[in-house]
Amino acid sequence: MTGGIDWAWQIAPDQAEQLKAVPNLTVKSSGTMRIGFLILDARGTSSQDSPLANLKVRQAINREGLSSQLVGGESKPLYVACYRGQFGCNEMVATKYGITNLFEESLRPFPR
DSSP: OOOOOEEEEOHHHHHHHHHTTTTTOOOOOOOSSOOOOSSSSSTOOSTTSSSSGSHHHHHHHEEEEHHHHHTOOTTTOOOOOOOOSSSSGGGGGSOOOOOOSSSSGGOOSOOO
16 A cells, blocks of 8 residues: 555455555544345245245344345445435335344244
8 A cells, every 4th residue: 555545445344354454544434325225025926835925034134234245334224215314205105114033923924
């Protein structure tokens, strides 16, 4: 590095962690307005026996966990089709479900 300010974009999380160990180098990260979609059975072609056919199962999907594992610790799941902070985006109109896990017996689509 030149001793000045260097800027890099789209550094993989594992590489950013390695760069943090470099002396005289500071790694900073920031959110972006990039939105990625993970759509489960968007066509509705799952059989009636599919876990996704159960509304409670779909509501119990751990969005935070998926977001963290797929994108990294900086990501945050969205509940509306716009980016928070974007003009006109109102997350207050979103429906958020309070179900936190699938370990509750009543939510299991299949008996043990």
